[in-house]
Amino acid sequence: MTELIDFISNNLQMIYIVILMIFVGVEVIGHVPAVLHTPLMSGANAIHGVVIIGAILVMLNAEPDNILALALGFVAVLLGTLNVVGGFVVTDRMLEMFKKKK
């Protein structure tokens, strides 16, 4: 129990961020027309590609002789990149079609 309390007081900042971000997420998505649900989902999909930062940190912190960690980290960075690049490009392709035609 004391561990939990320590954890909370040590990470107060992050806990505030989590709470505020939950509300921002709800606010930002509310009242979006159904037409845009697919691009929105795709855009959000690209944003959680931010997990690639974690994969990069894994590699930057790995001991140079820890082959397993480096190999897994390499794959993690690669997959994270796929998520980011693929996600944003596909969203852009969808939205390109929504532009008004003259």
Add this chain to the structure above:
Amino acid sequence: MEYIFSLEFIYIIASVTYILGLKMLGHPETARKGNLIAAAGMTLAILGTIFLYKGEHVNSTIYILIAVAILIGTIIGWMIAKKVAMTKMPELVSLFNGMGGASAALIGLIEFHHYTGDKLSVFTIIAGMVIGSISFSGSMVAWAKLNGTMNKPIRLPKYNILNNVFFLLILAFAAYVILSGSDSQLYIYLLFFAALAYGILFVIPIGGADMPVVISLLNSFTGLAAAFGGFLYGNMVMLTGGILVGSAGTILTFAMCKAMNRPLSNVIFGAFGEGAVAAGTGSTIKGSIKEASASDVAILMNYAKKVIIVPGYGLAVAQAQHAIHELEQLLESKGVEVKYAIHPVAGRMPGHMNVLLAETNVEYDKLAEMDDVNPEFQSTDVVFVVGANDVVNPAAHNDPTSPIYGMPILDVENAKQIIINKRSMKPGYAGIENELFYNNKASMLFGDAKKMIQALINELKNM
């Protein structure tokens, strides 16, 4: 001055771009710019991490490895995203979502033994890994289902109980690993594979038409997994991005369920399509259907003042979106007013049909949303339903025993003539009869959507 260019500052900018980007994605005029802004923020955060983070034993080999991984990922991701047909969009989103989940899971696998003894860190690692793994394997199943590789929902006997018990076992095992302070690599790999298996079991019983909801849900799972990574490293940009997607994704999931008028629990636990259908498919529908030929329909359309087209997934499957656009232009040139009525869940994802039609250069103004177009059916001469079924089923209004009762539908029965193009009399996804087909004003135009529309075009050209 140095402080301004620090990593923390870059992460703040990136976080702002994510919020701004998502906000802008919610409006048709700003959506594209919003996506680009978020992408720019992401690029900044990635480059910042690589160049400004001071690791302990970083050497040039590691930098090269990172660069190679990013290069390969960029090329493959870019090519897939650019090449795939628009009808395949939903499975693509699922695929990329799975990649993110896998990335989060791998981070957990690597970091586990670095934090032995620190229970709360181990908790964030295991939580991120389990959620990421479920998201990965679940997304892969969703991808296979949308792809058509895995058509039928596969239901083990008592699958709901089985899945829940399995999930509880995973939770219990995870709790044991965390509390025992174990550093066993065997345990973490066991958990990893168990979570992968659960992801498969979770998605496999769910029908293909519900996949968008599942993908949206898994999307928010991956966000959550990324956020746990952020907690572990005290990394603000992962935390903000992850939580933002987690919460936005959850809201989006509920919005999709609302558009189909089904609670999320129905989608996941599959109350749909079993008991309910048996009750709804009684012999209540009497009467006969009328069949029309392409030339009958062409004549009707030629002399109509107003035609509304109701496109459904059948249109997309037949790749008939270009043909329907040609038909629309031909009719317009003959002075007929043509519109498309888009049901919120037409296609394979909300908004999917709009994307498909927009791709063929159908004018944005011609795509009418359900609430706007419903009052117009009364003044419409011909409604042309192509490959849609459940979204025009009047049972949603007047049969309380029907599983789709209460779902908002397009009121096509108010139009003067209803033409329904289908391949056969086979019921739609919901597996229920559609009394609309037996309506006096309705005629069936049987055949492949693309071929029949082409036939209509030929007939009209000769008039």
